[in-house]
Amino acid sequence: MNISVDLAVDITPDGGDYDIVRQVIEILSEDYREQPSLEIIASRLNQSPTQLQKVFTRWAGLSPKAFLQAVTLDHAKRLLRVEGLPLLEAAIEVGLSGPGRLHDLFVTHEAMSPGEWRAMGAGLTIRYGFHPSPFGHALVMATDRGLAGLAFSDEGCEAECLEDMTRRWPQAIYVEDREATSTYVDRVFRQDRWSADQPLRVVLIGTDFQIRVWQSLLRIPLGRAVTYADIARDIGQPTASRAVGAAVGRNPLSFVVPCHRAVGKDGALTGYHWGLTRKRAMLGWEAGHA
DNA sequence: GGAATCATGTGAT
DNA sequence: ATCACATGATTCC
Numbered sequence: 001m002n003i004s005v006d007l008a009v010d011i012t013p014d015g016g017d018y019d020i021v022r023q024v025i026e027i028l029s030e031d032y033r034e035q036p037s038l039e040i041i042a043s044r045l046n047q048s049p050t051q052l053q054k055v056f057t058r059w060a061g062l063s064p065k066a067f068l069q070a071v072t073l074d075h076a077k078r079l080l081r082v083e084g085l086p087l088l089e090a091a092i093e094v095g096l097s098g099p100g101r102l103h104d105l106f107v108t109h110e111a112m113s114p115g116e117w118r119a120m121g122a123g124l125t126i127r128y129g130f131h132p133s134p135f136g137h138a139l140v141m142a143t144d145r146g147l148a149g150l151a152f153s154d155e156g157c158e159a160e161c162l163e164d165m166t167r168r169w170p171q172a173i174y175v176e177d178r179e180a181t182s183t184y185v186d187r188v189f190r191q192d193r194w195s196a197d198q199p200l201r202v203v204l205i206g207t208d209f210q211i212r213v214w215q216s217l218l219r220i221p222l223g224r225a226v227t228y229a230d231i232a233r234d235i236g237q238p239t240a241s242r243a244v245g246a247a248v249g250r251n252p253l254s255f256v257v258p259c260h261r262a263v264g265k266d267g268a269l270t271g272y273h274w275g276l277t278r279k280r281a282m283l284g285w286e287a288g289h290a
Numbered sequence: 291g292g293a294a295t296c297a298t299g300t301g302a303t
Numbered sequence: 304a305t306c307a308c309a310t311g312a313t314t315c316c
Contacts, residue, residue, distance in 0.1 A: 228311085229311070232310090243310090264311085271308090
């Protein structure tokens with residue numbers, strides 16, 4: 001199977017930065033105890049400090065130092081502070097245009113139940129393509145009903161990434177079609193394209209339980225976090241927090257369904273299907289763009 | 291405090 | 304049936 005694509009065609013200014021940023025984040029989160037200076041990090045990556053600072057800040061909207069702060073336990077706890085407000089129920093209204101705050105990505109979703117999935121599976125065609133994105137190469141998958149899958153891959157792991165996704169819906173027919181998927185990339189990653197009158201159409205393909213979890217995730221506003229237990233409570237199964245974790249991990253629409261906003265009870269970043277570094281990156285990126 | 295240990299629901303095999 | 308989990312609470316030092 002040939003999935004090699006010419007990524008240079010896309011115009012996504014942030015696309016090339018992620019790899020540098022990823023390495024900075026890795027160093028920062030591994031050695032945060034030692035508080036490595038910008039100079040040290042830069043020399044480890046063979047970059048000049050000023051250049052590095054510029055690239056990072058352009059990408060995250062935050063200096064490396066501020067970024068590190070935004071991803072600490074302390075900060076995550078602040079994102080969690082729910083103060084009794086029923087975050088998941090109330091939040092759905094606040095998506096739009098608070099003053100001084102960018103509105104959240106607008107998504108209308110449609111669920112495809114397992115039964116429906118099986119019935120339609122034979123005929124369902126999924127178009128896919130890789131595109132550069134702020135978080136590395138993005139694999140975009142779409143049906144004619146809307147965006148169905150979004151995944152991320154590091155340089156050179158595209159085949160693996162594609163297989164990870166196709167395994168989820170083995171009965172579908174897959175067609176590479178970057179033209180069809182390219183429009184989604186802009187819509188998802190360019191905030192100036194986010195608007196309520198042109199919502200992003202999304203199809204949730206999964207079991208009933210998974211869909212309930214993902215819908216709950218969709219109600220978390222930008223810049224907030226919830227625990228797995230919060231989600232469990234929200235879907236009416238307060239003891240199922242662990243099952244929620246499993247379902248969150250199966251989220252096929254990384255970033256769009258903001259599974260990176262789910263954290264452990266104490267605010268610690270737990271797992272992420274596409275790598276913890278990417279989860280940190282998304283949280284930090286949101287902190288810088290909120 | 292922190293490590294070890296349980297209770298736990300879902301989905302895949 | 305059984306097993307692996309992106310969890311969370313409890314129980315030991």
